[in-house]
Amino acid sequence: MTKENIIDPQNIVYKKPSLMNDSPMHYCPGCSHGMVHKLVAEIIEEMQLTDKTIGICPVGCAVFAYNYLDIDWIEAAHGRAPACATAVKRLWPDHLVFTYQGDGDFACIGTAESIHAMNRGENIAIIFINNAIYGMTGGQMAPTTLMGMKTATCPYGRQADLHGYPLKMTELAANLEGTCYITRQSVHNVAAINRAKKAIRKAFENSLSGKGTSLVEIVSTCSAGWKLTPVEANKWMEKNMFPYYPLGDIKDTTIEKQ
Numbered sequence: 001m002t003k004e005n006i007i008d009p010q011n012i013v014y015k016k017p018s019l020m021n022d023s024p025m026h027y028c029p030g031c032s033h034g035m036v037h038k039l040v041a042e043i044i045e046e047m048q049l050t051d052k053t054i055g056i057c058p059v060g061c062a063v064f065a066y067n068y069l070d071i072d073w074i075e076a077a078h079g080r081a082p083a084c085a086t087a088v089k090r091l092w093p094d095h096l097v098f099t100y101q102g103d104g105d106f107a108c109i110g111t112a113e114s115i116h117a118m119n120r121g122e123n124i125a126i127i128f129i130n131n132a133i134y135g136m137t138g139g140q141m142a143p144t145t146l147m148g149m150k151t152a153t154c155p156y157g158r159q160a161d162l163h164g165y166p167l168k169m170t171e172l173a174a175n176l177e178g179t180c181y182i183t184r185q186s187v188h189n190v191a192a193i194n195r196a197k198k199a200i201r202k203a204f205e206n207s208l209s210g211k212g213t214s215l216v217e218i219v220s221t222c223s224a225g226w227k228l229t230p231v232e233a234n235k236w237m238e239k240n241m242f243p244y245y246p247l248g249d250i251k252d253t254t255i256e257k258q
Helices: 033-046 062-070 080-091 103-109 109-118 169-174 189-211 228-242
Strands: 055-056 070-074 098-102 125-130 179-186 213-219 250-252
Touching: 033 062, 033 070, 033 098, 033 125, 033 189, 055 062, 055 080, 062 070, 062 098, 062 103, 080 109, 098 103, 098 189, 103 109, 103 125, 103 169, 109 169, 109 213, 109 228, 125 189, 169 179, 169 213, 179 189, 189 213, 213 228
Parallel strands: 055 070, 055 098, 098 125, 125 213, 179 213
Antiparallel strands: 179 250
């Protein structure tokens, strides 16, 4: 088969989203960020919201999202993305406004901003990447680090009496009156990717419809921080992360409102 036949439109089974730039990604092999970026780009393109989308990315691995997705971005201070998104959405209520945050940002330094934005029911979507470790800064313990899990700052494993317990932000968010859609997904296989895409799209639709805050947690891998190969990291996530952070919808008030 010639090159011309391979790229013939009738032979194309997948095309890179037009909103994804050609910038080489800096993410480590096996990192979940790249897949989530692709889903976000596909959804915005399919919803025809290229010119009406504003993403807020803070500090951490998530900060480089603006290098890869060709939409309007605002870089917020560490942890302050929900506060920034609140202002943007109130100024441009007809726009899709979402934050893209890691666990150290969303669940630690930005806990106050996260909880209060969700409790107010701001009409934003929050994408929360949970890989249970500080991936960018050297593999330190995160709020979501599992019990017994070893990191640079708990080399003997997380202990309840010393470090407290892993923080389940998604379950916490489900108890807030202002949240309308709370779900936990992953992108470790094709079926999971498809479910995650539907969840993110629903969160975006809620933002546009003014139904309140939507939170999509993506349980993710961090091969570098966990010191595992991409394949080993996926297996470790399935065995250890999923039991503590089970996948699926936790809250959906939009069904009742339809």
